[in-house]
Structures are given as structure tokens and as C-alpha cells.
Amino acid sequence: MSYLFMLPYLVLLFMFGVFPVLYAFGLSFFDTIDMVFWGLTNYEFAFNDFRVPKSAVNVLTFVSLWVSLTVLGVAVLSLMLDSLGRRSATTLRTIFFLPGAVTSSAIVVLWLFVLDPSVSPFQSIFHLVGWDTRQNVISGLSFAGVFAIMAYFSASGGWIVVFGGALSSLPTEVMEAARIDGANRFQLATRIKLPMIWRSVVLMAILSFAAGLQLFVEPQLMSLAGQQFSQVDWSLNQLAFQYAFKMGDFGASAALSTLLVGTSIAIALIIIFATKFYTID
Amino acid sequence: MSSRAAWPRISIGRFFVFAFLAFAVCFYGIPLLWLFIAGTRSEGSLFSDPPFTIGTWDVFVRTWTNLTTYNNFQIGTWAINSLIYSVGGVALSLIASIPAGYVLALSEFPGRKLILVVTLIAMITPSTAVVLPIFLEMNLLGLNNTYAGLVLATGFFPFGVYLAYIYFSSALPKGVMDSARVDGCNRFQLFTRIALPLARPIVALVAFFSFLANWSNYFLAFVLLSDDKLYNLPVGLTALVSGSGALSNLPANDVPIKKPEVILAAVLVVLPVFLVFIVAQRFVRSGMLSGAEKG
Numbered sequence: 047m048s049y050l051f052m053l054p055y056l057v058l059l060f061m062f063g064v065f066p067v068l069y070a071f072g073l074s075f076f077d078t079i080d081m082v083f084w085g086l087t088n089y090e091f092a093f094n095d096f097r098v099p100k101s102a103v104n105v106l107t108f109v110s111l112w113v114s115l116t117v118l119g120v121a122v123l124s125l126m127l128d129s130l131g132r133r134s135a136t137t138l139r140t141i142f143f144l145p146g147a148v149t150s151s152a153i154v155v156l157w158l159f160v161l162d163p164s165v166s167p168f169q170s171i172f173h174l175v176g177w178d179t180r181q182n183v184i185s186g187l188s189f190a191g192v193f194a195i196m197a198y199f200s201a202s203g204g205w206i207v208v209f210g211g212a213l214s215s216l217p218t219e220v221m222e223a224a225r226i227d228g229a230n231r232f233q234l235a236t237r238i239k240l241p242m243i244w245r246s247v248v249l250m251a252i253l254s255f256a257a258g259l260q261l262f263v264e265p266q267l268m269s270l271a272g273q274q275f276s277q278v279d280w281s282l283n284q285l286a287f288q289y290a291f292k293m294g295d296f297g298a299s300a301a302l303s304t305l306l307v308g309t310s311i312a313i314a315l316i317i318i319f320a321t322k323f324y325t326i327d
Numbered sequence: 328m329s330s331r332a333a334w335p336r337i338s339i340g341r342f343f344v345f346a347f348l349a350f351a352v353c354f355y356g357i358p359l360l361w362l363f364i365a366g367t368r369s370e371g372s373l374f375s376d377p378p379f380t381i382g383t384w385d386v387f388v389r390t391w392t393n394l395t396t397y398n399n400f401q402i403g404t405w406a407i408n409s410l411i412y413s414v415g416g417v418a419l420s421l422i423a424s425i426p427a428g429y430v431l432a433l434s435e436f437p438g439r440k441l442i443l444v445v446t447l448i449a450m451i452t453p454s455t456a457v458v459l460p461i462f463l464e465m466n467l468l469g470l471n472n473t474y475a476g477l478v479l480a481t482g483f484f485p486f487g488v489y490l491a492y493i494y495f496s497s498a499l500p501k502g503v504m505d506s507a508r509v510d511g512c513n514r515f516q517l518f519t520r521i522a523l524p525l526a527r528p529i530v531a532l533v534a535f536f537s538f539l540a541n542w543s544n545y546f547l548a549f550v551l552l553s554d555d556k557l558y559n560l561p562v563g564l565t566a567l568v569s570g571s572g573a574l575s576n577l578p579a580n581d582v583p584i585k586k587p588e589v590i591l592a593a594v595l596v597v598l599p600v601f602l603v604f605i606v607a608q609r610f611v612r613s614g615m616l617s618g619a620e621k622g
Contacts, residue, residue, distance in 0.1 A: 047514055048430045048434045048436040048439075049436070051426040051427065051429065051430040051518070052427050052430055052431075052442070054419075054422055054423040054426070054427075055423040055424060055426070055427035055488060056427075056442070058419075058423050058479070058482055058483040059442075059445065059446070059449070059483065059485070061464075061479065061483070062457070062461060062479070062480050062483035063445065063449040063457075063485070064445070065464060066457055066460035066461045066463070066464045067457065067460055069460060069463060069464050069467070070459070070460035070464075073463060119351075122347070123347075123348070123351055126344050126347060126348055127348075129344065130348075138348060138351075138352065141352055141355055141356050142351065143604070144355070144359060144601065144604060145355050145358070145359055146604070147597050147600040147601040147604050148359070148362075148597050149539075149543035149545075149561075149600070150543045150544070150545030150546070150561045151545050151561040151562070151564050151565045151596070152543075152561065152564065152593045152596045152597050155564060155565075155568060155574070155589065155593045156358055156362055156593060157358070158574050159361075159362075159365070159574075159586075159590070160358045160361070162576070164576070165373045165374060165586065166378065167357050167358065167360075167361040167378040167379065168357070169378060180576070199354070199355070199358070203355065230340075231340065232340055253451065256451065256452070256453055257453040257455070259453075259456075260453045260455040260456045261455075262455055262458075263545050263546055267565055269569065270565060270568045270569055270574050270575075271574050271575055272572070272574070272575030272576070272577065273575075283455065283456075283459070286459050287459065287550070290459060290462065290463070299459055299463070300459075300460070300463060303456075303459040303460050303463075304460075306456055307452065307456045307457060307460065310451075310452040310453060310456045311448055311452060313451070314447065314448040314451035314452050315448065317451055318444065318447050318448070318451070324447055324489070325493070325496075326440065326443045326444060326447060
């Protein structure tokens with residue numbers, strides 16, 4: 047009976063969770079053009095492709111920028127909001143949260159406008175720095191920086207909302223006691239509140255790191271701004287995509303995808319078993 | 328300590344806080360505000376007028392007509408597709424995840440722990456990581472370029488299962504379930520008559536997150552769909568931009584899709600999510616916390 051309730055989910059879990067991962071794993075050991083087993087050749091191919099280490103460096107640069115931006119921005123803004131009155135904090139939180147509606151391709155399209163000094167609402171700032179074309183702005187910020195800003199813009203507001211809730215549920219006795227002991231707002235934020243939400247900050251960093259490794263949409267869509275911005279193999283996921291779609295080599299694509307999925311699964315296992323973030327009693 | 332001595336010390340700290348918050352408001356708010364205003368302006372106005380000039384009704388109507396009639400009302404097709412994918416994906420994810428979360432929370436059966444762990448792995452693994460494996464699988468099954476392929480793939484929503492599992496394990500009063508069982512409810516009735524009516528908030532919450540994921544789905548849709556009649560809005564938006572070169576600042580061509588039309592198309596992609604955000608805001612806030620940290 048229990049299995050009957052579970053049936054639709056189990057079918058989907060198998061079809062789109064378990065099977066694709068195993069299938070890609072299996073495929074990665076085959077020459078998919080002639081369908082013959084050839085061991086680790088696809089992995090060798092990927093490791094010998096000079097673009098792979100380059101993309102790996104790109105992705106790691108992006109991830110370190112984005113994760114630091116997220117940890118700093120979200121933590122600082124959440125703590126600052128928590129020191130304000132309830133009503134103004136709620137209003138500001140809403141403003142930070144709404145860009146979350148701008149996702150996937152719309153983020154890139156919006157930011158390609160925002161980063162273009164000829165139409166941007168920030169044009170006066172760009173001109174001040176001496177960036178007069180989109181080319182100037184993008185090379186000034188670097189591709190990794192541009193993608194980090196795009197991702198931060200859309201993804202951080204949700205976290206600020208989550209942290210707002212976490213901070214407001216901290217025990218008031220502790221706050222009261224600290225205040226009586228003479229802690230000012232800054233000390234209250236850095237010495238009392240921050241340590242109490244630190245675990246959640248770490249979780250946010252790990253989840254952002256895992257998501258960032260899979261970067262695809264932002265670099266893939268840079269070509270919308272014109273050929274000179276096109277970055278078809280900037281990230282690892284883009285390379286896996288190139289293997290399958292431009293070279294028709296599904297085996298090599300499966301090998302690179304397997305490595306990427308494997309990293310994500312390893313991170314997930316660490317979160318589940320080495321920390322107590324999620325309950326699975 | 329006199330109040331005059333205390334005043335400047337507080338104000339420096341507070342000034343810093345307010346300045347930083349003001350900067351953040353600009354960073355988050357200005358691009359969004361600009362997006363909604365810019366769709367009313369003409370191409371010329373975008374370049375020459377100040378950034379927050381509001382356009383005219385006539386310009387807006389002309390832009391709207393250019394956009395909607397382009398390529399035989401193509402954007403309408405994409406909007407309808409987006410609706411089909413989203414409604415289908417949300418419905419399927421609810422049908423699959425609510426009963427699954429319920430059983431995982433309230434019953435003991437062999438394999439329960441394994442299913443929970445696999446669900447968590449699938450939930451923490453970014454959905455983008457399995458896009459290419461899913462494409463390879465769909466290729467095998469011949470489901471590329473079909474409505475069913477994308478709906479089935481997005482109906483798999485482990486986060487929804489986890490949310491439902493947490494909700495049923497903490498929020499369902501055990502006493503209610505017990506007395507219903509004593510009154511002769513069988514397990515199926517127990518779910519449909521007792522658990523489901525009490526689970527309305529979690530159904531809404533799962534539907535909300537599933538809708539967000541589906542409506543803005545780009546990578547999977549981009550990879551699975553190559554027929555432009557099947558595109559959803561996010562993929563359609565990029566097809567529109569790359570087909571017209573509207574964002575590349577190159578010499579003009581005669582495609583009627585210029586910057587204002589692209590901005591309006593982007594607004595179309597964003598607006599439904601935006602409205603859902605505003606309407607569902609309060610309950611999202613409470614729901615995100617009752618569920619998990621993943622948002």
C-alpha cells in the first residue's frame with residue numbers, strides 16, 4: 047500500500063533521477079559512434095582537451111567570486127535588516143527578493159542592457175569610471191565578475207528572506223541579556239547573531255558552490271550581445287554541451303557530465319551525512 | 328555621558344548601515360524598475376533620454392504590436408507552450424510528491440530510508456547537473472521535441488517530496504490520524520479525507536516552487552527542444568534576440584524586433600513570476616522556513 051502511494055514519484059525518480067545518471071555513466075565508457083566499449087578513452091579525451099582546464103579555471107573563478115559575494119552580501123544585509131524596525135525591514139526585504147523573479151535567460155537579457163552604457167540606468171557611474179561601451183564594462187568587470195553579479199542579483203534575495211526568518215526566531219532572552227551586558231548593535235550582530243546563524247551561512251555557501259559549478263546559461267547567452275561576446279566553451283557544462291551538440295560525441299559528453307554530476311552527488315552526500323542540515327530520521 | 332557625546336558615535340555606525348542599505352536598494356531595485364519602464368520607450372528614447380524617462384502610450388502600443396505579431400504571432404505560441412509546460416509540470420509534481428511525502432512521513436516500510444536519501448541527493452544536486460544526462464536518455468527514448476518529454480522531466484521534483492515529508496511529519500496531529508483510524512477510515516480514506524484537507528498550505532507551497540522552477544526553465548528546455556514551435560518563453564526570448572540582433576548594437580536591419588520589443592518580451596517572461604511573488608509573498612516566507620533552507 048505504501049508503495050502504491052509512492053508509485054508515481056518512484057517512477058519519476060527512476061526516470062529522471064537514477065536512470066539518466068547511470069545511463070550517462072555507462073555511456074561514458076563507449077565509443078558512441080560505433081557503440082563499442084572503449085574503457086576510459088572518453089575521459090582521456092576530455093582530460094586532453096585543452097579547453098577543459100581552461101573552463102575549470104573559469105568556473106572556479108566564477109564560483110569563488112559568487113560564493114564570497116553571496117556570503118558577504120547576504121550575511122551583512124540580513125544582519126543590517128534585523129537591526130531595523132519591523133516595517134522598514136519587511137519593505138527592504140521585498141525589494142531584495144523581487145529580482146528573484148528574473149531568472150534564466152531574462153537575467154542575461156536584462157543585464158546585457160544594464161551593462162551597456164548607452165542605455166543603462168547606471169550609465170553615469172560607468173561613464174565616471176571611463177567605461178563608454180559594453181565592451182569596456184564587461185572587460186572591466188571580467189566575465190566571471192559579470193556572471194557572479196547576474197547570479198547574485200537573482201539568487202540572493204531568497205536567502206535574505208530565509209535569514210530574516212532565522213534571525214527573528216533567535217531567542218529574545220539572549221538578545222536582552224547581551225543588551226543589558228552593554229553590547230551595542232554592532233556587537234550584537236557580530237558576536238551574538240552571526241554565530242547563531244553561522245551553520246545556515248555555511249549551508250548556503252555549499253549549496254551555492256554546488257550550483258555554481260554547473261554554470262551554463264549566463265556564459266551561453268553572452269552571444270546575444272553579438273559575436274564578439276560569444277563564449278561557447280567558457281564553463282564545463284557548456285563544453286559537455288558542445289561535445290554532444292557540435293561534435294555529436296555523446297560518449298565524451300557523457301564522460302564530462304558524469305564528472306560534473308559525480309561532484310554534485312559527492313557534495314550532497316557530505317551535506318547529508320557529515321552535517322545535520324536535513325532530517326532523514 | 329551627555330546625549331551630545333553619544334550622538335555622533337551612534338550616527339557613524341547607523342550612517343554606514345543606511346548607506347549600505349541604500350546602495351543595496353539601488354543594486355536590486357534599479358535594474359528591475361528600469362526594465363518595467365523601458366518597455367514603454369522608443370528605441371531612440373532609450374539611447375538619448377535619461378534612463379528613467381517614461382515613454383508614451385502610442386509607443387508602447389506600437390512595440391506591443393511589433394512583438395506580438397512578429398513571425399505569425401510566434402510569441403503567443405511560446406506563451407501558450409510555457410503555460411502548458413508549467414501547468415503540466417506543476418500538476419505532475421503535485422500528484423507525485425504529496426502522496427510520496429505523506430507515506431515517507433507516516434509509514435515504515437522497507438526501502439524508506441534509501442528513498443529519502445536518494446531524494447535528498449536529487450534535491451541538493453543542482454537540476455542543471457543532470458540536464459545533459461536527461462537529454463541523452465530522452466534521445467534514447469525518442470522523447471526529444473515533445474511536450475510530454477519536458478513535462479515528465481519537470482514533474483520530477485524531489486524538493487516537493489522533501490517539503491511534504493517535513494510538513495506531514497511535523498504538522499499532522501497524530502491524535503487526529505489515530506481517531507480517524509479507529510472510526511474505520513482505511514489508509515486511502517485517511518489520506519484523501521484527513522491528510523489532504525489539512526495539507527492545503529503544503530500543496531500550495533510545492534505548487535509555488537514547482538511553478539517557479541518550470542516557468543523559468545531554460546537549460547533543459549533549450550537542450551530538449553529544437554523545434555521553435557515547441558519553445559517556451561525563456562527559450563523564445565533568446566531566439567528572438569539572436570534572430571534580430573537587437574542587443575548587439577550593430578547597424579539596423581529591417582526585423583521589427585528592436586530593443587523595446589526585446590525588453591517587453593523579457594517583461595513577459597518575468598511578469599507572471601513577479602505577480603505570483605507579490606500575491607504569495609507572506610505565505611512563501613513562512614513556507615520557506617517550515618520547509619528547508621533550499622530556496
